[in-house]
Amino acid sequence: MTDLPGATAAVESLYLPQQKIYPREVDGVFARLRTAAAWVLLGVFYGLPWLRWSNRQAILFDLPARKFHVFGLTLWPQDFPYLAGLLILAAISLFFVTSVAGRLWCGYACPQTVWTEAYLWMERLTEGNRAQRLRLDREGWSAGKLARKAAKQFLWIAFGAYTGFTFVGYFTPIGELGSEVMAGTLGRWETFWILFYGFATYGNAGFLREQVCKYMCPYARFQSAMFDRDTLIISYDGERGEPRGPRSRSADPRALGLGDCVDCTICVQVCPTGIDIRQGLQYECIACAACIDACDDVMARIGYRKGLIRYTTENAMQGRTVRVIRPRVIVYATLLAVISGALLVSLALRKPVGLDVIRDRNALYRQVSGGLIENVYSLRIINKDDAPHRYQLSVEPADALVIDGAAAVDVPAGEVYALATRVRTRGTGAPRKTTDIVLSVRAIDDPKLTAKGRSRFFVPGSSG
Amino acid sequence: MPTDHAGPQRDWSPLREGVAVALWCSFLAACLGTLLCFAYIDPAVLGAADRTGAYTIGFFFFWFIGGVAAGMSIYLLRTGRPPRAGRGSTP
Numbered sequence: 001m002t003d004l005p006g007a008t009a010a011v012e013s014l015y016l017p018q019q020k021i022y023p024r025e026v027d028g029v030f031a032r033l034r035t036a037a038a039w040v041l042l043g044v045f046y047g048l049p050w051l052r053w054s055n056r057q058a059i060l061f062d063l064p065a066r067k068f069h070v071f072g073l074t075l076w077p078q079d080f081p082y083l084a085g086l087l088i089l090a091a092i093s094l095f096f097v098t099s100v101a102g103r104l105w106c107g108y109a110c111p112q113t114v115w116t117e118a119y120l121w122m123e124r125l126t127e128g129n130r131a132q133r134l135r136l137d138r139e140g141w142s143a144g145k146l147a148r149k150a151a152k153q154f155l156w157i158a159f160g161a162y163t164g165f166t167f168v169g170y171f172t173p174i175g176e177l178g179s180e181v182m183a184g185t186l187g188r189w190e191t192f193w194i195l196f197y198g199f200a201t202y203g204n205a206g207f208l209r210e211q212v213c214k215y216m217c218p219y220a221r222f223q224s225a226m227f228d229r230d231t232l233i234i235s236y237d238g239e240r241g242e243p244r245g246p247r248s249r250s251a252d253p254r255a256l257g258l259g260d261c262v263d264c265t266i267c268v269q270v271c272p273t274g275i276d277i278r279q280g281l282q283y284e285c286i287a288c289a290a291c292i293d294a295c296d297d298v299m300a301r302i303g304y305r306k307g308l309i310r311y312t313t314e315n316a317m318q319g320r321t322v323r324v325i326r327p328r329v330i331v332y333a334t335l336l337a338v339i340s341g342a343l344l345v346s347l348a349l350r351k352p353v354g355l356d357v358i359r360d361r362n363a364l365y366r367q368v369s370g371g372l373i374e375n376v377y378s379l380r381i382i383n384k385d386d387a388p389h390r391y392q393l394s395v396e397p398a399d400a401l402v403i404d405g406a407a408a409v410d411v412p413a414g415e416v417y418a419l420a421t422r423v424r425t426r427g428t429g430a431p432r433k434t435t436d437i438v439l440s441v442r443a444i445d446d447p448k449l450t451a452k453g454r455s456r457f458f459v460p461g462s463s464g
Numbered sequence: 465m466p467t468d469h470a471g472p473q474r475d476w477s478p479l480r481e482g483v484a485v486a487l488w489c490s491f492l493a494a495c496l497g498t499l500l501c502f503a504y505i506d507p508a509v510l511g512a513a514d515r516t517g518a519y520t521i522g523f524f525f526f527w528f529i530g531g532v533a534a535g536m537s538i539y540l541l542r543t544g545r546p547p548r549a550g551r552g553s554t555p
Binding site: 063064066077080083187189190192193211212215216218 | 476481484485488489492499502503504506514515516517519520
């Protein structure tokens with residue numbers, strides 16, 4: 001971080017050239033759990049846009065129409081606070097899970113991990129296992145190598161393109177999008193975003209992989225702030241493992257003065273970020289538990305106890321008692337409960353009607369026949385409901401003011417209705433000075449559907 | 465926050481890391497900026513014929529501005545005097 005200008009080239013040569021990591025395939029409890037999580041999450045991502053809900057795509061963030069459909073709920077730009085609340089909720093959930101169970105998110109649920117797993121799977125399908133891939137990359141170009149590499153690229157690009165298509169399908173009805181792709185009539189922005197997202201998937205999951213976690217992920221850097229001595233981590237039991245060293249299966253390690261680690265380095269070979277867990281907790285560790293599976297397998301084969309590398313906590317490693325419930329966990333849990341409760345309550349109480357009131361800018365007031373004063377307001381009635389409604393307009397104070405003209409309007413489902421409304425004084429009890437007023441709408445078929453808008457009523461001789 | 469990753473783990477050149485970090489951080493900021501901006505501003509009201517196009521241009525505008533800020537920050541942090549002993553990264 002401290003190199004001077006001009007010294008970059010010299011400094012650069014001090015760093016190792018970027019070394020490609022060839023993660024070794026691994027099987028075990030956690031590998032299967034990780035695969036299951038990947039299937040579920042990818043299934044949700046690719047399947048969700050195809051789900052229907054009463055004649056409509058169930059999840060559709062309809063950006064062109066500025067409406068978000070989430071099953072039976074339709075959210076409008078005015079409902080932005082719900083989205084903000086949801087994002088805050090997601091962040092606190094992440095903090096909560098991290099403080100209890102460490103980097104579960106990184107190892108099992110982060111899109112970077114999940115898509116990297118999928119791309120690695122395609123790599124294994126076409127180029128073989130770790131040893132075969134290492135050999136393939138070392139040997140010269142041949143027809144066989146070309147075929148394998150081409151097959152891998154074909155799978156990667158196709159998968160990336162379909163991922164981009166699915167992503168755009170969350171914002172444009174995916175059925176229409178599919179037929180447009182087939183007919184070659186795709187709009188330019190949709191085409192652009194499919195290619196952009198497809199390329200990002202291909203680049204991130206095919207090439208950048210663990211480097212995203214190491215160099216670009218902010219969470220990887222600040223997650224340690226949520227850690228304490230009772231947080232679940234993946235750790236190598238140095239006490240038991242050291243001094244490490246190879247030995248024959250029949251040898252007694254104690255007689256040789258050795259610990260349980262046979263130094264087979266398989267834990268390093270399986271690591272997707274290429275670290276050695278035996279050097280202690282490192283921020284590159286995404287807690288995928290591949291090293292646990294690998295080490296358990298080796299321990300079982302040589303007849304040693306499993307768990308030389310295991311999920312544990314710092315306190316447990318040092319023989320102290322482990323507390324799951326601790327102040328920070330309680331704080332995160334309370335925040336989580338309060339915010340999700342508030343969000344649910346406000347969603348339940350949310351009225352699917354909105355009213356914007358803007359005073360007519362052309363004239364403060366008009367004098368109409370009979371000495372009455374009239375003010376004009378532009379109203380926007382937003383029917384956020386999935387059913388059409390007829391709304392009754394009213395004005396307060398009702399003893400002094402009255403709406404002139406149509407006092408009820410029909411607004412179709414999910415539409416905005418704009419109208420100019422004239423409010424005039426009643427003959428008696430007319431306000432002598434500028435008055436604060438409230439305009440409101442109420443659905444005739446459902447009196448609970450109401451919305452209010454505030455404004456001012458001007459009269460002659462008043463300065464405002 | 466100190467980042468003690470100057471070891472054999474480090475395999476990206478400072479230039480590459482700087483570009484990647486600037487692009488990525490400004491990308492995240494651009495997502496947030498686009499979300500906040502267009503939640504309150506309807507491009508159709510401003511006279512845009514195609515909302516999707518306006519969102520896209522808005523997103524890249526935010527990305528560009530964020531990228532300039534991030535790139536400049538990284539450049540200034542890297543080209544100043546070395547931090548005093550006891551601060552910053554330790555190998």
